[in-house]
Amino acid sequence: MKKQDGMNCMRTVAVIGGGASGMMAALTAAENKDNKVLLFERQQRVGRKLLATGNGRCNLSNTELSPENYHGSDPGFAEYALSGFTPERTREFFKMLGLLTVVEPGGRVYPLSDSANSVVDIMRFACAEAGVEIITSCPVSAVKKQGERFLLSAGERAYMADKVVVACGGIAGGKLGGVRDGYDLLASLGHSRTSLMPALVQVTADHEYPRALKGVRADARLRIFSEGRQAAESRGELQFTEKGISGPVTFEVSRAVASLGEKKGTARIDFLADYKPDEVFSMLKAKVAAYSSLPCEELFTGLVHNRLGKMLVKYSGLGGGRTMAELSEEELETAAGAAKDFRLQIRGTEGFDNAQVTAGGIKTSEFDPHTLESRIVPGLFACGEVLDIDGDCGGYNLQWAWASGRLAGRLGG
Numbered sequence: 001m002k003k004q005d006g007m008n009c010m011r012t013v014a015v016i017g018g019g020a021s022g023m024m025a026a027l028t029a030a031e032n033k034d035n036k037v038l039l040f041e042r043q044q045r046v047g048r049k050l051l052a053t054g055n056g057r058c059n060l061s062n063t064e065l066s067p068e069n070y071h072g073s074d075p076g077f078a079e080y081a082l083s084g085f086t087p088e089r090t091r092e093f094f095k096m097l098g099l100l101t102v103v104e105p106g107g108r109v110y111p112l113s114d115s116a117n118s119v120v121d122i123m124r125f126a127c128a129e130a131g132v133e134i135i136t137s138c139p140v141s142a143v144k145k146q147g148e149r150f151l152l153s154a155g156e157r158a159y160m161a162d163k164v165v166v167a168c169g170g171i172a173g174g175k176l177g178g179v180r181d182g183y184d185l186l187a188s189l190g191h192s193r194t195s196l197m198p199a200l201v202q203v204t205a206d207h208e209y210p211r212a213l214k215g216v217r218a219d220a221r222l223r224i225f226s227e228g229r230q231a232a233e234s235r236g237e238l239q240f241t242e243k244g245i246s247g248p249v250t251f252e253v254s255r256a257v258a259s260l261g262e263k264k265g266t267a268r269i270d271f272l273a274d275y276k277p278d279e280v281f282s283m284l285k286a287k288v289a290a291y292s293s294l295p296c297e298e299l300f301t302g303l304v305h306n307r308l309g310k311m312l313v314k315y316s317g318l319g320g321g322r323t324m325a326e327l328s329e330e331e332l333e334t335a336a337g338a339a340k341d342f343r344l345q346i347r348g349t350e351g352f353d354n355a356q357v358t359a360g361g362i363k364t365s366e367f368d369p370h371t372l373e374s375r376i377v378p379g380l381f382a383c384g385e386v387l388d389i390d391g392d393c394g395g396y397n398l399q400w401a402w403a404s405g406r407l408a409g410r411l412g413g
Contacts, residue, residue, distance in 0.1 A: 013411065014152055014161035015039045016140045017182065018046030020398055021384025021405035022167030023123045028409025029165070030130035035411075037132045038161070040154055042139035042179065046127075047120035049169065049176045053356070053398060058116035060094075061087040061402070062395035064107030069396045071255060072388040073194055077364040078400060081372070085403035087395075093402075094119075097126045108395050143185050145377060163379050165408050170358025170385040172198060178352065182386035186362050190376045193362045194388050197258040198355030200251040200397075205244040205267060205344040209311060213240035216305050221273040222249045224256050224346070226265040232256035235273060245269075245344070251393040255359050258349045265346035271304050271312075271339050280336040288332070292325035299324060299335060312338045357397050361388040372408040383408035 011034060015026040018041030026039040039046070053059060062069075065087055070078050085093075091101050091109060099122045100112040111118045127134060135154070142153040143164060152159045168182030183193055220238040222245075224231045234252035238245055245267065257265060272280050287299060296318050300309025313319055316335045318327065327335075352358065364387055366375050374380040383404035391397040 010034055010036050011162040012160065013037045013163045013165065014140075014150065014159060015165045015167055015409075016143075016152075016185065017041065017167035017169060017384070017386075018043070018134065018136070019167065019169050019177075019384065020047070020050050020401035021169075021408070022165070023047065023127060024402050024405030025165045025167055025381075025383055025409035026132045027123070027127050027130055028406050029163075029411060030127070030132050031409075032411075032413070037130075038159065039127065039132050039134045040138055040140050040152075041134065041136045042181070043177050044137050046124060046134060046136065049173055049178070050120050050398075051116045052173070052176055053116060054110065054395075056116050057110050057114050058119045059108050059110060059395040059398065060101070060119060061090045061109040061399045062107045063087045063103055063109060065396060065399060069392045069394075070400065071359065071390050071392075072361075072364065074364050075389065077367075077369045077387075078389045078404070080369045081403040081407045082400065085406045087399060090399060090402050094122070097122050106394060139181065140185065143189060145189065145379075148379070150379065163381065163411050165381045165383065165411075166386055167382070167384050167405060167408070168386050170361060171196060171352050172201075172355040172358040172385070174353045178358070182382070183362065186382065186386070189374070189380060191362050191366050191374070194360040196352075196358055196360040197255065198349055198352045198357075199255040199258065199359040199390050200356035200393050201254045201258070201354055202241055202246040202350040203244045203250050203254055203257050203267065204347040204349060206347065207243065209315065209344060210240045210244050211242050213307060213311055214242050216240045216308050217247065218271050218305060218308060219273070220249060221270040222253055223268045223270075224253050224265055225268060226260050226263050231260065231265065238269065243350070244347070248393050251356070254349050254355075255390070257346060258359065260346075260348075267344040267346055269342040269344070271308065271342060277336055277340050280339055281333055284332045284336055285329070288324040288327060292323065294324050296322050296324050296327055299327070300339065304339070312342065315342065356393075357390050358385055359390045361386055361390075364388050371410070371412040372404060373412050381408040381411065 013029045138155040140154045232253035236249035239247035316338045
């Protein structure tokens with residue numbers, strides 16, 4: 001369709017998926033006034049998964065980002081997009097839209113409002129102001145190339161587009177809208193994908209100790225071992241669940257756990273990571289000397305959570321109604337070792353419904369890293385979680401969503 005008065009041709013851009021990367025792609029495409037931008041979202045409103053990030057606070061970036069924070073068959077694929085839209089530029093971009101942000105320890109960036117709603121709302125307002133037509137409750141069921149254009153089947157209607165951006169996300173978080181749509185649409189256009197795994201997800205383990213410690217939180221160093229080799233390590237907050245362990249430190253290693261497949265693994269937890277084994281032993285000796293008449297179940301009181309302390313005593317094989325004075329130095333060494341190297345046999349991870357991110361996705365080798373345009377279908381772009389790129393816990397995945405959405409939304413221009 002031509003504009004009146006001899007103006008340039010208006011082109012239609014269809015963005016499929018109203019999550020973080022999709023809204024960013026739509027907003028970027030709309031900066032070109034020759035683009036008519038349609039943003040399709042299968043749910044009743046855009047940004048639903050975004051609302052749940054960071055426990056509802058929305059950890060939208062991380063100032064300490066490095067290439068090592070990203071994973072996939074070719075993590076280097078993400079570098080061009082990430083270097084072009086850095087965390088600093090992300091903060092500037094959101095400030096321009098009217099959203100203030102704050103940097104917390106570890107480089108984590110949050111909205112100053114401390115609410116994910118602020119991020120979603122400001123993106124919605126910006127899209128509306130830019131003229132993006134947001135079409136909700138309208139899943140795109142098919143995309144076909146017709147000559148130089150694309151035919152989209154969406155809901156009960158058909159739409160024609162000159163450019164298409166697939167930003168459907170992954171299958172993680174099914175209850176919040178994680179779907180296979182992006183994989184299926186891109187497969188229908190000739191693309192292929194890697195195997196998919198849940199990431200940033202709870203780890204399941206033998207139930208004896210986790211069930212008794214359900215709800216207990218601790219600062220810990222967590223290491224994952226399999227077949228005698230260390231597969232992953234992280235330090236941070238760990239939380240026990242009925243089925244295993246959760247918390248940021250667990251999410252960090254969950255990708256490695258998922259990749260073990262049928263292999264057996266062991267979680268080794270250090271609950272006193274700032275202290276050496278001999279220092280822990282000395283603290284326990286001092287505790288015995290000061291409180292010799294107390295039951296030995298109180299050995300770790302004041303050092304760790306009370307329920308965890310009692311469990312460490314049980315794990316060490318102590319107890320039996322004895323007092324602290326009755327514990328030998330050898331038993332204190334065993335108890336110190338338990339606090340420094342508490343072991344759980346791993347069963348695997350929770351599934352995609354409980355995962356925050358999908359590891360794996362559409363093969364990045366089939367896209368140009370400098371434009372995110374398909375090497376197979378000209379005019380087709382992809383961004384965000386649908387591609388085989390995933391990041392660590394701490395704002396890295398949303399930074400990839402913003403950066404890749406920004407790049408794809410330029411439509412090769």
